[in-house]
Amino acid sequence: MTVSVIVGTQWGDEGKGKITDILAADVDLVVRYQGGNNAGHTVVVGDKTFKLHLIPSGILYPNCCCVIANGVVIDPTVLLEEISILRKKGIQITPDNFKISGFAHIILESHKELDNRQENRRHDEKIGTTGRGIGPCYTDKVKRSGVRMIDLFYPDELRKRLIKNHDMNETDIDALCKIGNELKPFIIDTSLFVNQAISDGKRVILEGAQGTMLDVDHGTYPYVTSSNPIAGGACIGVGIGPHKIDSVIGITKAYATRVGEGPFPTELTDSLGDKLCQEGAEFGTTTGRQRRCGWLDLVVLKYAVRVNGITSMCLTKLDVLDKFDSINVCTHYELDGERIDEFPMALHAFSNCKPVYTTLPGWNADTSQITRYTDLPKAAQAYVQFIESKINVKTSMISVGSKRNQTIHLVVV
Ligand code: GDP
Ligand code: IMO
Numbered sequence: 003m004t005v006s007v008i009v010g011t012q013w014g015d016e017g018k019g020k021i022t023d024i025l026a027a028d029v030d031l032v033v034r035y036q037g038g039n040n041a042g043h044t045v046v047v048g049d050k051t052f053k054l055h056l057i058p059s060g061i062l063y064p065n066c067c068c069v070i071a072n073g074v075v076i077d078p079t080v081l082l083e084e085i086s087i088l089r090k091k092g093i094q095i096t097p098d099n100f101k102i103s104g105f106a107h108i109i110l111e112s113h114k115e116l117d118n119r120q121e122n123r124r125h126d127e128k129i130g131t132t133g134r135g136i137g138p139c140y141t142d143k144v145k146r147s148g149v150r151m152i153d154l155f156y157p158d159e160l161r162k163r164l165i166k167n168h169d170m171n172e173t174d175i176d177a178l179c180k181i182g183n184e185l186k187p188f189i190i191d192t193s194l195f196v197n198q199a200i201s202d203g204k205r206v207i208l209e210g211a212q213g214t215m216l217d218v219d220h221g222t223y224p225y226v227t228s229s230n231p232i233a234g235g236a237c238i239g240v241g242i243g244p245h246k247i248d249s250v251i252g253i254t255k256a257y258a259t260r261v262g263e264g265p266f267p268t269e270l271t272d273s274l275g276d277k278l279c280q281e282g283a284e285f286g287t288t289t290g291r292q293r294r295c296g297w298l299d300l301v302v303l304k305y306a307v308r309v310n311g312i313t314s315m316c317l318t319k320l321d322v323l324d325k326f327d328s329i330n331v332c333t334h335y336e337l338d339g340e341r342i343d344e345f346p347m348a349l350h351a352f353s354n355c356k357p358v359y360t361t362l363p364g365w366n367a368d369t370s371q372i373t374r375y376t377d378l379p380k381a382a383q384a385y386v387q388f389i390e391s392k393i394n395v396k397t398s399m400i401s402v403g404s405k406r407n408q409t410i411h412l413v414v415v
């Protein structure tokens with residue numbers, strides 16, 4: 003493993019933070035390539051819980067350098083706050099172990115206001131955004147009216163741009179420049195830095211945020227985020243060539259969740275859904291919203307394998323299924339009496355798809371302390387094998403709890 007992408011295969015919150023942290027023990031660089039503080043990546047170490055929104059999930063290792071690359075959108079106030087929280091918890095953050103791309107776009111106050119105003123105007127067609135200004139910031143980037151971290155070094159030019167394009171007043175501009183000054187020591191050309199590291203044989207993780215089905219091109223548009231979480235997004239979001247990527251690790255929750263609006267065929271709105279939510283503590287890391295819960299969807303998973311080119315899978319939160327007598331897995335859909343095996347292109351078609359399930363026996367046993375695959379109950383092994391056989395990808399890790407030691411490593415042959 004030299005350069006690996008970590009990508010969510012569902013609607014986000016698959017446990018990317020936990021898995022990145024585990025793998026980061028043996029890597030030199032962890033790089034975030036898209037999204038912003040709409041992400042909430044949880045890492046639990048001993049009795050400490052770290053909720054990371056912008057800083058990559060390798061930051062807990064002193065020898066791991068963390069990079070926020072060009073594809074990320076940065077709210078400077080949130081980033082400074084996150085640095086300060088981590089420092090208070092004893093984590094060192096210096097220009098040696100933390101870098102920010104000068105190309106990364108800045109989320110302005112007006113982006114957050116617009117995000118919330120747009121949501122309110124959508125009435126019954128709300129996306130259910132995180133309200134962090136993500137969409138409006140990426141919109142300005144594509145419209146070519148955004149401002150970037152590098153602009154903080156040229157206050158006169160920045161001032162002109164902020165007045166012309168964003169109608170910003172002097173007091174707010176001064177406040178932004180002041181906050182920006184504190185981030186300046188971290189700003190470099192991260193594409194140059196990451197490419198050099200790869201040439202030097204360093205081990206790199208490119209940490210995706212959100213998930214495949216929230217991808218603006220390949221997800222459940224328009225109920226998506228405004229960036230490309232899929233593996234291909236990593237090349238653009240970091241500034242590396244596609245041939246530099248050696249593996250793509252898909253992170254898949256053993257069931258499915260979604261926060262915000264949008265179609266979700268395997269959603270359970272009954273007591274089983276409530277049970278999944280309760281057992282999995284499914285409340286958003288960023289907004290605290292209750293996540294919608296449902297069964298694992300193999301149509302979505304196969305699609306994620308395809309659009310990301312996934313080479314191995316990590317199955318997370320298997321322990322959450324410990325207390326179910328039987329477990330459903332969606333193998334395909336039915337739509338107007340027809341069998342559907344692939345994610346349909348039209349949103350209304352996807353919304354109307356009825357999941358067809360295979361029911362597998364539950365294991366009714368505590369898996370949360372198991373560290374060897376062969377020690378898992380036979381029914382749990384059968385669940386993993388069923389998924390593998392349907393998606394044709396091997397599982398390299400199984401997570402059975404939020405802590406580092408609640409992890410089963412498998413040898414992929
Ligand atoms: P991310 O956005 O993909 O990094 O995922 P989140 O951190 O938003 O959500 C995953 C939640 O599940 C966090 O609270 C994790 O601490 C927790 N978690 C991760 N892996 C496991 C697991 O295997 N079992 C259980 N029970 N919780 C887990
Ligand atoms: P991590 O990285 C789950 C969802 C929002 C909303 C949609 C658009 O923790 O997995 P946005 O604010 O991005 O414009 O909202 O995307 N969303 C996430 N859902 N996990 C995330 O990140 C998410 N980031 C955005 O709930 O439905």
Ligand code: MG
Pocket residue numbers: 014015016041042043044287288
């Ligand atoms: Mg999350």
